[in-house]
Amino acid sequence: MISVEEARGRILDSLAPCGAETVPLAEGWNRVLARPVTARLTQPPADVSAMDGYAVRAADAVEGATLAVTGAAPAGHPFRGEVGPGEAVRIFTGAPVPEGADAILLQEDATAGGNGVRVNETVRPDRWIRRAGMDFRAGDTLVEAGRRLSARDIGLAAAGNHAWLPVHRAPRIAILATGDEIVLPGEPLPAGGIVSSNAHMLAALVRAAGGVPVVLPIAGDNHEAIGAAAEAARRCEMLVTTGGASVGEHDLVQSALAPHGFTLDFWKIAMRPGKPLIWGRLDGTPVLGLPGNPVSALVCGVLFLWPALMKLSGLPAAPLPLRMARLGADLPENDRREEYMRARLETDAEGRSVVVPATRQDSAMLRVLAGADALLQRPPHAPALQAGATVPVVHLADLGI
Numbered sequence: 001m002i003s004v005e006e007a008r009g010r011i012l013d014s015l016a017p018c019g020a021e022t023v024p025l026a027e028g029w030n031r032v033l034a035r036p037v038t039a040r041l042t043q044p045p046a047d048v049s050a051m052d053g054y055a056v057r058a059a060d061a062v063e064g065a066t067l068a069v070t071g072a073a074p075a076g077h078p079f080r081g082e083v084g085p086g087e088a089v090r091i092f093t094g095a096p097v098p099e100g101a102d103a104i105l106l107q108e109d110a111t112a113g114g115n116g117v118r119v120n121e122t123v124r125p126d127r128w129i130r131r132a133g134m135d136f137r138a139g140d141t142l143v144e145a146g147r148r149l150s151a152r153d154i155g156l157a158a159a160g161n162h163a164w165l166p167v168h169r170a171p172r173i174a175i176l177a178t179g180d181e182i183v184l185p186g187e188p189l190p191a192g193g194i195v196s197s198n199a200h201m202l203a204a205l206v207r208a209a210g211g212v213p214v215v216l217p218i219a220g221d222n223h224e225a226i227g228a229a230a231e232a233a234r235r236c237e238m239l240v241t242t243g244g245a246s247v248g249e250h251d252l253v254q255s256a257l258a259p260h261g262f263t264l265d266f267w268k269i270a271m272r273p274g275k276p277l278i279w280g281r282l283d284g285t286p287v288l289g290l291p292g293n294p295v296s297a298l299v300c301g302v303l304f305l306w307p308a309l310m311k312l313s314g315l316p317a318a319p320l321p322l323r324m325a326r327l328g329a330d331l332p333e334n335d336r337r338e339e340y341m342r343a344r345l346e347t348d349a350e351g352r353s354v355v356v357p358a359t360r361q362d363s364a365m366l367r368v369l370a371g372a373d374a375l376l377q378r379p380p381h382a383p384a385l386q387a388g389a390t391v392p393v394v395h396l397a398d399l400g401i
Ligand SMILES: Nc1nc2c(c(=O)[nH]1)N[C@H]1C(S)=C(S)[C@@H](COP(=O)(O)OP(=O)(O)OC[C@H]3O[C@@H](n4cnc5c(N)ncnc54)[C@H](O)[C@@H]3O)O[C@H]1N2
Pocket: 177, 178, 179, 181, 182, 194, 195, 196, 197, 198, 199, 242, 243, 244, 245, 246, 247, 248, 251, 273, 274, 275, 276, 290, 291, 292, 293, 294, 296, 363
């Protein structure tokens, strides 16, 4: 059995980011930028007013003075003349500041009358002027490659005058649930049947990570069905299977894929839940074989499928997003398997936030999993801990799952 860390390393080392495609700006949200976005203009393009008021010479705009208003500069209609001594030009937010002016007299600090305006508050030089290039200059890098685009990044790219964005293709992940006993949700349930929760749970995880899930029809415990699914997966960036990973005589994933070109990298890791994890390749297509127990499938999804999706999406490698938390209950010592306990984030009697592991940690219990806020990490051979100790946890909300 290899360690969780080694397994992650081997998975990530064998994956490469998906190639790039060009998408319209509006479809760029949540995609990963493949090349930097560079400003195609300077912003603001000229010195502009930040307020509605009057463009003035600060030296003349002292309290009590009256200035002659010689024109107007609404946004989009620059005033072509110059602001001379004792003069003012009516100006609106966003409009270029005319030649000669070095400050804006706020409308609220002025009284207009006839062809003049009275200054009610002395204006400081430079006041309410946004200088050209204050935000960015043509040629500046606005968004770095390898960043998942937020709504704010889309706004910045738009301001930089980009209608299209180069992004990595979203990884397509084929998901195959195996097992004679497994039926799709909503179908008639034969005696001994189990409804497949794993495929749709993993599809939601893939979506949350920015990938495109392709849920394949369920394959029974026979070589033909699993092999046919393998062929369907060749157009995807990865095949993820659930079930059939362990040592039972019906645990067929590896033997069924072998005639289709499957080569194993590793099988079994020192982890709980999720010991019988499979990693290999079907010719060019990476294969991640997750255990059938639903909690094991999801926890392995968090630990291995999630980082794999990040790498395929073009994001830089990042460690598991662990945060430190105060333990809300005593824990026994751990054995040699790294453990990920289902846990809730709660508030204790003193008002402190604490992490409390669920009392039942069975890897078949989906209700406990769905009620958990976090996975509490216990390293191999971790000593017994008392409530109040500090422990590493993965907040499931950080992953959007
Ligand atoms: N003798 C041993 N038995 C088992 C071992 C072991 O080391 N020695 N490992 C156990 C562990 S740990 C796990 S985890 C499971 C995983 O086994 P498989 O990956 O082969 O999974 P299956 O046997 O096919 O199914 C296990 C369990 O999960 C249910 N299942 C399967 N697929 C789905 C699905 N799509 N949705 C919901 N539930 C599913 C299935 O009905 C079984 O109840 O093996 C232990 N055994």
